[in-house]
Amino acid sequence: MTQQEAQKRIAQLSKEINRHNHLYYQESRIEISDYEFDQLLEELIRLETEFPELLREDSPSQRVGGTITKEFQTVAHEYKMLSLGNTYTIEELQAFDERVEKGLGTRDYEYFCELKFDGVAISLVYENGTLARAVTRGDGTKGDDVTANVKTIRNIPLSIEGEAVPDKFEVRGEIFLPRKEFDKINAEREKNGEALLANPRNAASGTVKMQDSSVVAKRRLNCYFYQLLGEDLSVATHSEAIHLIEKWGFNVSPTYSQAKTLQEVLKYIEDWREKRHELPLDTDGVVLKINDYQQREELGFTAKNPRWAIAYKYKAESAETELLSITYQVGRTGAITPVANLSPVSLAGTTVKRASLHNANEIERLGIHEGDIVSVEKGGEIIPKITGVNLLKRKADAKPVQYISTCPECGTELERKEGEAKHFCPNAASCPPQVLGRIEHFVSKRAMDIDSMGTERIRALIDQGFIRSYADIYDLETKEKDLLGLEMSQDQYEKEGSGLLYISLEKALFALTESISFKQIQEYLTEAAELPLFDTLRGFQEQIRKWKKKVSSNVGMVDYLIHALKEHADLPKLEDFVPVAVVLDIFLGRRSDFGSILEASKKEGTVHGILLKLGVELPDELRERIKKLKANTFQEGVITNMLEGIKASKEQSFEKVLFALGIRNIGENTAQLLARHFGSIEKLQAASSEQLLDINGVGETLVQSIQDFFAQEENLEHIERLKARGLHFEIQEDENTPKSQALAGKRILASGKLENFKRDEIKDFVQAHGGQYISAVSKNLDFIIEGEGMGPSKKEKAEKLGVPMISEAEFLKMVEG
Numbered sequence: 009m010t011q012q013e014a015q016k017r018i019a020q021l022s023k024e025i026n027r028h029n030h031l032y033y034q035e036s037r038i039e040i041s042d043y044e045f046d047q048l049l050e051e052l053i054r055l056e057t058e059f060p061e062l063l064r065e066d067s068p069s070q071r072v073g074g075t076i077t078k079e080f081q082t083v084a085h086e087y088k089m090l091s092l093g094n095t096y097t098i099e100e101l102q103a104f105d106e107r108v109e110k111g112l113g114t115r116d117y118e119y120f121c122e123l124k125f126d127g128v129a130i131s132l133v134y135e136n137g138t139l140a141r142a143v144t145r146g147d148g149t150k151g152d153d154v155t156a157n158v159k160t161i162r163n164i165p166l167s168i169e170g171e172a173v174p175d176k177f178e179v180r181g182e183i184f185l186p187r188k189e190f191d192k193i194n195a196e197r198e199k200n201g202e203a204l205l206a207n208p209r210n211a212a213s214g215t216v217k218m219q220d221s222s223v224v225a226k227r228r229l230n231c232y233f234y235q236l237l238g239e240d241l242s243v244a245t246h247s248e249a250i251h252l253i254e255k256w257g258f259n260v261s262p263t264y265s266q267a268k269t270l271q272e273v274l275k276y277i278e279d280w281r282e283k284r285h286e287l288p289l290d291t292d293g294v295v296l297k298i299n300d301y302q303q304r305e306e307l308g309f310t311a312k313n314p315r316w317a318i319a320y321k322y323k324a325e326s327a328e329t330e331l332l333s334i335t336y337q338v339g340r341t342g343a344i345t346p347v348a349n350l351s352p353v354s355l356a357g358t359t360v361k362r363a364s365l366h367n368a369n370e371i372e373r374l375g376i377h378e379g380d381i382v383s384v385e386k387g388g389e390i391i392p393k394i395t396g397v398n399l400l401k402r403k404a405d406a407k408p409v410q411y412i413s414t415c416p417e418c419g420t421e422l423e424r425k426e427g428e429a430k431h432f433c434p435n436a437a438s439c440p441p442q443v444l445g446r447i448e449h450f451v452s453k454r455a456m457d458i459d460s461m462g463t464e465r466i467r468a469l470i471d472q473g474f475i476r477s478y479a480d481i482y483d484l485e486t487k488e489k490d491l492l493g494l495e496m497s498q499d500q501y502e503k504e505g506s507g508l509l510y511i512s513l514e515k516a517l518f519a520l521t522e523s524i525s526f527k528q529i530q531e532y533l534t535e536a537a538e539l540p541l542f543d544t545l546r547g548f549q550e551q552i553r554k555w556k557k558k559v560s561s562n563v564g565m566v567d568y569l570i571h572a573l574k575e576h577a578d579l580p581k582l583e584d585f586v587p588v589a590v591v592l593d594i595f596l597g598r599r600s601d602f603g604s605i606l607e608a609s610k611k612e613g614t615v616h617g618i619l620l621k622l623g624v625e626l627p628d629e630l631r632e633r634i635k636k637l638k639a640n641t642f643q644e645g646v647i648t649n650m651l652e653g654i655k656a657s658k659e660q661s662f663e664k665v666l667f668a669l670g671i672r673n674i675g676e677n678t679a680q681l682l683a684r685h686f687g688s689i690e691k692l693q694a695a696s697s698e699q700l701l702d703i704n705g706v707g708e709t710l711v712q713s714i715q716d717f718f719a720q721e722e723n724l725e726h727i728e729r730l731k732a733r734g735l736h737f738e739i740q741e742d743e744n745t746p747k748s749q750a751l752a753g754k755r756i757l758a759s760g761k762l763e764n765f766k767r768d769e770i771k772d773f774v775q776a777h778g779g780q781y782i783s784a785v786s787k788n789l790d791f792i793i794e795g796e797g798m799g800p801s802k803k804e805k806a807e808k809l810g811v812p813m814i815s816e817a818e819f820l821k822m823v824e825g
């Protein structure tokens with residue numbers, strides 16, 4: 009391809025990619041698949057690599073990220089980033105309006121109403137039509153330079169074209185993570201057993217401050233702009249400014265509106281009170297701003313806020329509902345969190361059934377009694393909270409909630425350290441969720457990388473006694489036969505505070521009835537989400553009649569369930585779940601007594617386990633019915649796949665194994681450092697405090713963690729077993745091991761054609777000698793290796809930023825001496 013052809017194709021590709029970005033962000037439409045989109049982008053990057061001089065700063069390829077920022081530069085804001093005064097009532101708004109009228113000495117002014125977006129404030133500075141800097145709010149006077157990360161947001165213009173674009177201007181807005189993206193990330197994190205992100209705002213602010221911009225690029229952040237600043241802007245009102253930045257290609261939320269009177273402002277507030285829940289992001293109020301810039305100037309500022317704008321915050325919505333029961337979740341660190349199970353109630357656009365109670369203090373503070381009518385509130389967090397109790401509705405004989413004293417998962421007596429709010433289960437060695445946490449870490453991508461062992465599978469293996477520690481993973485190879493048919497205890501089960509096992513209502517109804525699909529049952533239950541349990545069941549019987557599916561036997565079975573639940577009304581209630589014992593009792597009838605079933609269902613975690621414990625012989629027909637209660641089971645393909653993954657993991661390097669062991673405070677980098685320094689686990693174990701402290705990057709806390717780890721007999725035993733199974737406990741001489749540290753701490757980029765390396769080879773070479781390869785010219789670079797035909801624009805930029813350029817020969821000399 010000639011340069012001219014390349015130029016033409018690059019222009020075509022850029023235009024097409026920009027068009028798809030626009031469709032996606034501005035019009036929520038897609039015309040091509042992610043794969044096809046990536047193909048276009050790849051072709052563009054390929055051409056730009058081949059013809060580096062054709063790479064433009066505003067090329068859409070610049071949005072894929074790749075820059076690593078260890079520390080963000082602090083930058084002063086040219087115009088201070090102020091905050092807004094808050095109001096919560098109409099009276100306060102009236103008072104604001106009166107102050108405005110008094111300040112201006114006239115009623116002749118107009119408000120511009122916008123929603124208050126719940127994200128991260130950002131300031132973008134454009135110079136000569138291109139994005140020069142993106143800076144966070146920081147303390148209002150100075151913030152962090154997050155340009156590399158912000159550039160990955162695909163609908164933020166990298167350059168502006170058009171008439172009369174000022175030489176320099178600033179736009180401000182709110183970066184946010186659309187709720188849909190947030191849910192997607194959390195679903196993925198849940199699948200991987202990672203901690204969930206609390207809310208979209210925290211997720212957005214965490215993402216904006218990530219060190220690796222290619223990770224930022226994958227998280228579809230978005231931004232709404234609401235302010236234009238600069239000298240000689242040729243606009244006299246905010247509405248003109250907003251229309252202008254819209255025209256320049258900035259994303260403006262279409263929810264704004266102009267209001268001539270406070271009455272109209274109040275109408276805007278009411279119009280959006282409910283409707284805002286349908287927007288793609290969280291909003292927590294309305295911002296009203298004086299439209300005319302001249303009038304803004306007359307009003308001026310207080311020390312902290314403008315006098316020409318104010319925020320009205322919607323009150324967190326609340327509702328009253330009945331507390332059905334409290335369950336206790338045991339976290340991966342052993343921390344106990346009480347969760348309130350509530351009678352379903354509709355709140356801020358969703359049905360709420362659960363609320364977090366945080367800890368025992370919170371229950372005490374609220375003075376919660378069993379069966380209380382409580383108020384629930386939904387703020388910015390995804391999990392609603394209980395804010396109070398309606399004492400007038402409390403039953404005379406209601407007892408205060410008794411906090412549990414033993415772990416609901418393993419029965420160990422709970423501990424509470426002085427000064428800590430949460431109770432802990434001290435049984436780190438064998439409490440299932442704690443074991444799960446350690447094993448999840450062990451198999452994770454960056455450790456042993458056994459991706460065929462997802463959370464569900466690990467949990468099932470723990471629950472059913474196959475693994476108690478990571479060392480047990482490598483014994484599974486000998487247990488292939490026993491794994492077949494094992495239940496994967498998914499979300500269908502729940503354990504109540506006393507340890508009693510519950511099963512989801514949908515599974516119970518699925519097993520009790522015939523000829524009705526699981527999906528039909530789920531759909532019915534979603535529709536009946538707000539009905540109390542017995543109404544839900546009666547409604548289901550109605551539905552069976554309508555469906556005309558084995559009416560009499562199916563309705564009869566649901567009758568059994570209703571009667572059995574009423575008979576055992578003394579058992580704790582859990583929304584959407586029923587005690588497994590009650591359901592099994594219907595099936596087993598005289599084959600077993602209820603007492604034994606109940607007993608077994610307190611000890612076991614699955615239907616499979618309970619049946620084994622009861623040891624009853626079942627006729628085939630009944631076995632089939634009960635099978636419908638079980639979760640998915642391990643099948644042959646799954647087992648083979650898992651065992652292959654386990655086998656392959658034995659090849660992981662010593663540094664990965666060391667990281668996988670989960671020694672406190674040993675992250676990936678520290679594991680690498682220690683592995684390379686000591687070369688084997690024996691040498692690490694034998695190291696004295698002094699020897700450890702001598703290593704750059706090792707402190708007292710780390711020394712303590714290492715010594716604590718090796719002081720525990722069971723850890724040594726695990727290591728011995730893993731060694732016996734062939735895992736690497738000493739460093740191997742392979743390509744992953746750096747060849748030297750000649751480039752340690754150096755950030756390097758190569759540009760143009762090199763004699764001794766192909767594109768990817770130079771990257772590996774730099775890393776193998778301890779350096780960091782950076783893919784774009786920036787002032788963070790230590791030097792650039794100048795190859796043949798390095799693009800003039802790149803060269804110019806490097807010169808401007810003062811980044812040294814060296815020849816390939818000089819570079820090789822530096823490494824090889």
Ligand code: IVH
Pocket residue numbers: 090091092093122123124125126127128129130145181182234235295314317
């Ligand atoms: S205008 C001087 N408009 O609220 C006021 N701010 O408390 C400049 N915010 O830091 C801000 N939505 O992060 C404005 N439509 C909106 C907004 C908005 C959210 C945030 C912004 C600002 C904070 C002020």
